[in-house]
Amino acid sequence: MTCDRCTLHTSQYPSLEPGSNSLQVESSLERHEWHLQKQVWQESAELYRVILSNIPEVVFLTDETGVFKFISPQVERIFGHRVTEVESFGNIAQLxxxxxxxxKDLETFGELCNIKRNVTDKLGQQRTLLINIKHICVNNREQGIEKREQEQNGFHSLIVSAAHGASIGEGVILYSCRDITEYNQALDAGRNSSLQLANQDITEKQQAEEALQQQHEILQTIFDHIPVMVAFYDAKGQIxxxxxxxxxxxxWSLSEAKNCDLLxxxxxEPQERQKVLExxxxxxxKWQDFKTRTRSGQVLDTSWANIRLSNGTSIGIGQDITERQRTEEAIRRQLAAVEAAMDGIATLNSKGEYLYLNxxxxxxxxxxSSAELLGKTWHEFYEPNEIARFEQDVFPxxxxxxxxxxxxxxxxxxxSTFFEEVSLTLTDGGGIICVCRDITKRKQAEQQVKEAKERLELVIHASNDGFWDWDFLTxxxxxxxxxxxxxxxxDWELPNYLASWERVIFAEDRLAALKLVEDYNSGKVPRFLATQxxxxxxxxxxHILSRAIHxxxxxGQVIRMIGAHTDITELVKAQEALQALxxxxxxxxxxxxxxxxQLKQTQTQLIQQEKMASLGQLVAGVAHEINNPTCFIYGNIHPAKEYALDLLHLLRLYQQHYPQPLLEISEQLEALDIEFIAQDFSKLLGSIEEGANRICTIVKSLKNFSRLDETELKRVDIHEGIDSTLLILQHRLKQRASHSEIRVIKExxxxxxxxxxxxxxxxxxxxxxxxxxxxxxxxNGEGGMGNGKEYSMPTIRIRTEMLESCLLNGDRKQVSWVVIRISDNGSGITTDIQPxxxxxxxxxKPPGKGTGLGLSISYRIVVDQHKGQLWCCSSEGQGxxxxxxxxxxxxxTYFESPG
Structure with missing residues (x-):
């Protein structure tokens, strides 16, 4: 900064280190040098005066007891008091x-930021302040001050320095106060103690010298600790x-700012930079907002004001308003939401005057428009009797x-008047937030409901039904x-509460009824009708039939349900009896x-059994008739064999004793071939015996199979029954012209x-x-002999074994059973017909090939008569x-006749 007589650099500002005497005037200085120094101090004071007059904050300096050391001239803008009025308070706690x-917090951290406090200004209005407090240390010298009268709007730094000559002293407290009333933020309470200034009588020259130095110390302290950005530019705009x-x-530090193009x-951006330069x-x-990039690359929202001094230099004062911008944006969004709200929203001050209306x-x-109502009280909207009700009943x-x-x-x-629903909330500053809405239509609906209820009650009294009414609003x-x-x-035993109804209704019906209420009111079901x-x-x-309308x-919001109860217990009992019947x-x-x-099946089975019984009798008769001649044959084989041997022996004796028989006898011997007859006759009798044995076996099998008409439960060898069956079916197992032989494997x-x-x-x-x-x-018919298809040999496998467990009624149980498995390697049975x-x-089978009764009868014989199980396992193509x-x-318990 260039002055008329000298150039001031940063080194010319007073040192704030303890013990510094850089500004003390030696007794040998000439008077014109003193005046020159005084002029330098005054020009320096002008710079700080300009700064303090243009920043939005109010700055105070006090000692550690709270006694004012300095008061910035902006105090009147926020508090309404002039500097001398504030000074008369003596202690900052009064303000x-x-x-x-x-x-303890201040001693620990050295600085306390963003303390919020509500204060009352000279006019009695509430203001919200954001206060920063910093504990700083400067020269510790006791100085006396001489109290003098000053103008109320005078610059307090001059009061302290030129008139008072007060020293800052060690342990000075710096207060920076910003008015944030428009953001309506509440501030926490704080505490300050009070101090007293010490007055000493000093000489006029020492008083002036110390006053100038003290003034500079104060301004330097403010300059270093004030929570706003300050830059001094020369006439060319250089920092x-x-x-x-x-x-x-x-x-950036000062040296870095000087040595680089900080702008x-x-x-x-060139356009933005040109705008800033202009x-x-x-x-x-005037204040103007800019987007400013920091050394780290972060872009901040800042606000700047530039002031030109008389010597051509200028001062730039700036604030980081990034957080404020965010807060304002949030407030704007909230305000937009409030403006868009369907309910009426307004804020009033402690006097009941409107500050805002959406x-x-x-x-x-x-x-x-809201301009017509701003500044007016809420009394504008109510009759005297309603105003009295609010003041006597509501406000307390x-x-x-x-x-x-x-x-x-x-x-x-x-x-005109209307019914209004009102919600009032008291704010910290004594103001009121009011939210209201017009409920005239709702009141009309309620009145209609009341009238309908009265009419309904008359109808209910004339009937035998109960009545219920549920108000969802209350x-x-x-x-x-x-x-x-x-x-x-x-009536008195069941109070009119939902809990009373829940106590007497069945639990499952309660849940169903509440769900039906929800579905009916939401439109999922067209009507409410339930039996409870x-x-x-x-x-x-x-049993009660409940019907209702809403x-x-x-x-379109459901506000009420009205319904009727009808006792249908007797009807339900009648329906239950009818349903039971x-x-x-x-x-x-x-x-x-x-x-x-069962009769049809039994008839069918009886017919089949009768057929099988007749067949059994026929088989038994045939077996008996065959058995008699077979016994004759079998019984004469042994004597015939003995007779033949005797005759042969006799012939051999004749040959031995009459070697030369008669010619006729010789010719006959040659014709009969006695030697052949002798050898073959025994074989002939053996063949006859084997045939007789085979006939006996067949007869035995026929007798065994002829037990079809037996009704007696007895112990038998199951293998004999299987063998007898195979013998009866032997003719079907042998190879024929159109079918291969069927092999039977017995295991x-x-x-x-x-x-x-x-x-x-x-x-x-x-x-x-x-x-x-x-x-x-x-x-075999599909791919048997000579048609080109190849299959493995037709086989029936019969396997018997003991069972240790089996499935009975879905559970596996330990049993003493036997199982007979009869399998074939035929074409199998498809899964869809197995059931x-x-x-x-x-x-x-093709039509005419079977009656469809064989397996049905077999199932009844195994399952019903023998309490066993019969099942099939097959896959198509796998047998x-x-x-x-x-x-x-x-x-x-199962010993009963199968017939």
Whole structure:
């Protein structure tokens, strides 16, 4: 900065280090040198005066007891008091209040930031301040001051320095106060103690010298610690000096700022930089916002004001307003939301005057703009009796609880009235936030509901039904005495609460009813109709039919449900009795149908059994008739053999004793070939004996198979029955012109004698083995002898073994059973028809080849008569296997005739 007589650099500013005497005037200085020094101090003071007059903060310096050391001239802008008035307070606690901060925190951190405090200005209005407090140390010299009268708007630094000559002293407290009333932020309380200034009588020259030095120390302290950025520029716009706050915010030190193009670094865009340069040169003192880039590359929102001094230099004062911009943006968004709200929203001060009204609030009362109502009180919207009610009843509750909600009758601009729902909230500053809405239509609807309820009650009283009413707005519910009477209670025994209803209804019906209410009110179901069960007071169950309709407000919201209760217990009992009777009749019909089906199956089985019995008798008769001549043959073989041997022996004796027989005898001997007869006759008798043995075996098998008509339960060898069946079917197993031979593989296990109806089991073996032969013959017909297809040899495998466990009614149990597995390598059975294999008259054979009764009868013989199991396992193309599982010993309860 260039002055008239000398150039001041940063080194010319007074040192604030303790013990520094750089500004003390030697007694040998000439008077013109003293005046020159004084002029330098005055010019320096002018610079700081300009800074302090243009920053938005108010700056105070006090000693550690709170006594003022310095008061910036901006104090009147915030507090309304002139500097001398504030000085007369003596202590900063009189201005900012007690308990502003904690001394231990200040000693620990050295600086306390963003302390919020509500204060009252000279006019009695509430203001919200954001205060920064810093503990700084400067020269510690005791100086006396001479109190003098000054103008109320005078510059306090001059009062302290030129007039008072006060020293800052060690342990000075710097207060920086910013008015943030528009953000409506609350401030925490702080505490400050009070101090007293010491007055000493000094000489006029020492007083002036010390006053100038003290003034510079004060201004230097403010310059270093003030929470705004400050830069001094020469006439060419070159930076000469910057304060610590600018270094902290932007990141460049003074030497770095001098040696670089700081303007380019902070504003790299040419257009923006030109705009900033023009703003600096204009030096209008007005604030303007810019996007400023810091040394780290971060872009901050800043606000700057440039002031030109009389010597052509200028001062730039700036603030980092990034957080403020964010806060303002948030406030703007909140304000936009408030403006868009359907409810009327307004804020009032402690006097009841409107400070803000959104558009909905303005229109609610019939006005066109908020400007018509700002500054007016809430009394404009209410009649005198309503105003009195608010003041006597509402405001005491609001002051006590901090909020109130209720209804009122408001008045519009044209004088018409309407029902209003009001919500009031008390703010920290004594103001009020008001949210209101027009509920006239709702009140009209409620009145209509009330009238409808009265009419409905008249109808209900004339009927035998109960009545209920549920108000969703107030959560009130009403049950008529008739409903309570239905379940055995007096009116007073069941209070009109939802809990009373929940206590007497069945739990599952309660959940269903509440779900139906929700679905009906949301439109998922078209009507509310439900049968509910309730516990009668005496323990019985009461069935009640509940019907209801709902009522909606003008916005379509359900506000109420009204319904009726009808006792249908007797009707339900009648329906249950009818259903029980119908169920009995259905069961009887089902039983008759099953009985008829069983009769048909029994008839079919009896017919089949009669056929098999006739066949058995025929077989037994044939076997008997064959057995008699066979016995004759078998009985004469031995004598015939002996006779033949005797005759041959006789012939040999004749040959021995009459070697030369007669010619006729010789010719006959040659013709008969006696030697051949002698050798072949024994073979002939052996063949006859073998044939007789075979006939005996066939007869034995026929007798065994002829047991079909036996009804006695006896122990038999199951293998004999299988062998007899195979013998009867032997002719079908042999090779024929159109079919290959069918091989039978028997894998018999060690089985005990089994208690069963042997004739019936022989029938089962006959049916299953016959079906296996049919399946193999069908396969041979498809790809047998000479048609080009190749199959493995047709085979029937019969395997028997003991069972240690089996599935009974879905559970695996330990048993003493046997199993007979009869399998073939035919074409198999498809899975879709396997479930029907044991159905009567179901067959897979071509028409005329089978009746469809074989497996059905076999199933009844195994399962019903022997309490065993019969099942099939097959895959198409892989053959089929039938398993017959039988208990070794039949339970006593099952000893009954199979017929």
């Amino acid at each position: 900012l209040g007690d308990n502003l901060f904690n001394w 000469q000096l910057i304060n610590r706050e600018l270094e902290r915010v932007l990141g 380019t670094k902070c504003y790299p 703003f600096m040169l204009a030096a209008s003192g 558009e909905a609030h303005v229109k609610l009362f019939g006005y066109s 509750i609001l002051m006590q609880k901090g909020q109130w909600r209720g209804e009122a009758i408001a008045k519009k601009r044209d004088g 959560e009130e519910i009403y049950f008529s005495p008739r409903w309570k009477e239905m379940i055995g209670y007096e 069960r309730f516990h009668h007071k005496k323990g019985s169950t009461v 009522l909606k407000d003008d916005r 119908s169920q009995q009749e259905r069961e009887k019909a089902t039983q008759l149908e099953l009985t008829l089906q 018999y296990g060690q089985l005990p004698m089994i208690e069963c109806y042997s004739g019936q089991l022989n029938q089962v073996f006959m049916n299953i083995i016959s079906n296996a032969i049919d399946a193999l013959e069908m396969r 029907r294999l044991f159905d009567p008259f179901f067959t897979t 089929a296997e039938f398993a017959i599982e039988l208990p070794i010993v039949q339970p006593q």
